Amino acid sequence: MREGQFIKRNIDRWKSYEEPTGDPDEVARRFTYLVDDLAYAKTFYPVSNTVKYINGLAANIYLSIYKNKKEKRGRFFSFWASELPLVVARYHKTLLFTFLFFISFISIGVFSSMHDQSFVRAILGDGYVDMTERNIAAGDPFGVYKQQDQVQMFLRIAFNNIRVAFYCFAMGVFAGVGTLYVLFQNGLMLGVFEHLFFKHGLGLQSILVVFIHGTLEISAIVIAGAAGMIIGNAILFPKTYTRLQSVTMAAKDAVKIIAGLVPIFIIAAFFEGFITRHTNIPAWLSISILALSLLFILWYFVFYPKMLSRKTKT
Numbered sequence: 001m002r003e004g005q006f007i008k009r010n011i012d013r014w015k016s017y018e019e020p021t022g023d024p025d026e027v028a029r030r031f032t033y034l035v036d037d038l039a040y041a042k043t044f045y046p047v048s049n050t051v052k053y054i055n056g057l058a059a060n061i062y063l064s065i066y067k068n069k070k071e072k073r074g075r076f077f078s079f080w081a082s083e084l085p086l087v088v089a090r091y092h093k094t095l096l097f098t099f100l101f102f103i104s105f106i107s108i109g110v111f112s113s114m115h116d117q118s119f120v121r122a123i124l125g126d127g128y129v130d131m132t133e134r135n136i137a138a139g140d141p142f143g144v145y146k147q148q149d150q151v152q153m154f155l156r157i158a159f160n161n162i163r164v165a166f167y168c169f170a171m172g173v174f175a176g177v178g179t180l181y182v183l184f185q186n187g188l189m190l191g192v193f194e195h196l197f198f199k200h201g202l203g204l205q206s207i208l209v210v211f212i213h214g215t216l217e218i219s220a221i222v223i224a225g226a227a228g229m230i231i232g233n234a235i236l237f238p239k240t241y242t243r244l245q246s247v248t249m250a251a252k253d254a255v256k257i258i259a260g261l262v263p264i265f266i267i268a269a270f271f272e273g274f275i276t277r278h279t280n281i282p283a284w285l286s287i288s289i290l291a292l293s294l295l296f297i298l299w300y301f302v303f304y305p306k307m308l309s310r311k312t313k314t
Contacts, residue, residue: 003045010037017057020064027061034058042240055240063248082308084260087253089305094233095226101180102187102222109191113199123192132196141202142209145277154273161217161265165224169231169258176232183225190218208286209279213272215293220264223301227254 014037017030038054045051088095112119121129135143148156164186171178197206234250235243271289275281 001044003048003050006041006045007050014054014057017061027064031058031061034061038240051240052242056242056245059241059245063245079256080260084256085300085305085308086312087256088301089309090253091226091230091257092302092305094229095223095301098183098226098229099222102183102225105184105187106191106194109188109193110195111191112188113192113195120192120196123189124196129196136200136202140279141197141200141205142276142279145209145272145279150273150277153277154269157272158266158269161220161269162262165220165258165261165265168221168224169227169254172228172231172254173235174232175235176229179225179228179232182228183222186218186221208283208290209276211290212276212286213268215290216264216268216271216297219294219297219301220261220268224258224261227257230254230257 013033017034021027021030034054034057038051038058041048041051041054109123131144132141135141140146145153164182168179168182171182193210194203194206197203230250231247231254234246238246241249275289
């Protein structure tokens with residue numbers, strides 16, 4: 001069928017769909033017809049404005065369904081049990097991409113520190129390096145975690161971590177480049193920080209102490225980076241949607257991911273404020289906290305979303 005004939009046959013029906021309806025059955029019927037029309041148009045007229053027009057109608061109906069959907073009881077529970085994991089499952093490739101980039105940035109920090117000692121001071125600052133060197137010489141290499149009141153430290157770190165996450169997410173509006181830059185900064189600092197302690201023979205101890213809170217904190221930053229990249233990808237690759245529609249839908253998913261990270265940052269801040277300062281806690285306790293934190297991240301953000309996604313498709 002020629003495109004002109006296709007348009008002539010359906011244009012009156014499409015025009016009628018521009019008028020909203022309050023009948024749920026009619027909404028479902030319209031959406032079904034539009035999906036069929038869109039599939040046909042994309043097959044035979046892939047670069048036509050007809051595809052954009054039909055896609056716009058379908059997208060408006062789709063958004064209206066979720067905008068006007070009544071909230072069910074137990075929404076708080078359903079958000080954590082299904083809604084957030086299913087969102088995460090849709091973006092597992094983005095999360096893997098972000099994780100690999102972050103690991104590469106850590107490697108750059110370690111490699112640069114190994115070949116240029118001045119690089120450590122350039123990244124961490126003379127004041128922090130000098131203080132750490134003094135603490136190491138005094139036999140208390142992680143004394144920095146004991147310098148502030150526990151509650152004040154907890155509140156300051158929780159606020160700072162959430163701020164970094166939102167910043168990492170918001171920088172996604174620069175086509176993802178801003179988010180990658182934030183990840184680059186944090187990955188570089190982590191690599192330099194760890195090399196500083198490994199150089200003094202305190203590598204294992206730094207992991208047992210710092211990663212009590214760092215496991216959750218660093219994982220959450222990587223996931224926040226994935227949220228930022230979701231926005232960036234929507235800007236660069238809107239697919240069949242308009243760029244505004246693509247960004248709007250991506251932003252909803254990304255905000256859900258960021259909201260899901262807030263409790264994780266709070267728990268990480270609690271660990272840093274109240275537990276990390278006790279640098280002489282038994283190794284088994286440190287390893288237990290670290291392992292449980294890592295298992296939770298892997299389960300909730302990797303394995304459980306995959307299982308739930310497969311279950312919903314069957």
